Amino acid sequence: MATTSGDPMSEFPLQQDCPLKAELSASSQVNAVRVELPQFDLEDIDTWLLMCENLLHDAGVVRQDTMFRKILAKLPAQYFRMVKHLVLQQPLAVDCFDQLKTCLRDRLGLAPSERLRKPEHLPPSLGDMKPSQLYGQLEQLYPNDVDHEIVREMFLKRLPLSISILCREKLKSHQLAQVAYMADAHFPLQSDYTASTLIAQAAVEDVPFASSSDLLVYMHLWAAQQPRAGDGNLPG
Structure with missing residues (x-):
């Protein structure tokens, strides 16, 4: 009689595994049906693919073929045709989802020359944005090179001078994302200064004293309006 290890289940490993695998596969299929993926976004294919993958x-849902079919279902017809050759592979490649992502990125992602032209659409200055919002726009354009020296300069030149100087120093030891959020803490002060300057120019007597920057503006304007010796305007 053949000897066994003493474990009656050890003689039937495959028979025990198959029902479990079938159950997991069925569960994955049910979950995939329930997932609602975002609408296809041609403007930012990288972010769209990342969002879809995270939701799955x-x-x-982790099976390549299931994710492959879910993404295909969201593609408009003209873009489906671009990856039709992957669909016609039977059986589907083991890494069919990875191949699909690569194909879509290669054909629909921004070319390097297009990425260089894209900053032309960025605002020349912050305006109403916070530094972190400007960083977010740059990150979308350069997801893999956001800390490149050129991208950092794009960020710095759009900041008010005083904040730009502070950020340039911080960039020596921090990443751009960290510096952008640090700059958010200083940006309201800059906005207050600009607003108080406009108020002071309109009516000096109405300048509020709510902040130290307001006080400095008032003192500067008051000194500029005082008569100088020799002007003949000194009070008698």
């Missing part, structure tokens, strides 16, 4: 993973 959160739902427990």
